[in-house]
Amino acid sequence: MHELSVVEELVSRCRRLARGRRVVRVWARCPEGMDTDELVECFDYVVAQLSQAGEGAFEGARLRLETVPAHIRCACGFQGPVAPDDIAGHMGICPGCGRVSELSQPPLELLGLSFAGTATICAPPA
């Protein structure tokens, strides 16, 4: 699994969007089957590393995850949701043909950020 690299990518996007503002919450969406506890742990780890490096903008920031049904787009032509039991990490078993395909959605999609002292949520550009 590649939770850490997925989270590092999310955090570096957040840093670009935050431009030095103090981040208190990061909202993101992930497909069912991703280990949300692991993602949150990775987030806390990445944020702690940043703080240690002297960047305090994410100190105490929390990751809030929303899970959505996992979808695949298979070579057999099937496109659609996969049963939670047929998902492992970022792969799913096609209900049409039984092949293992990568999920067709990103492992972690940034939904928004909120900043200290304001209710502002900065949604990422589409």
Ligand SMILES: [Zn+2]
């Ligand atoms: Zn298939």
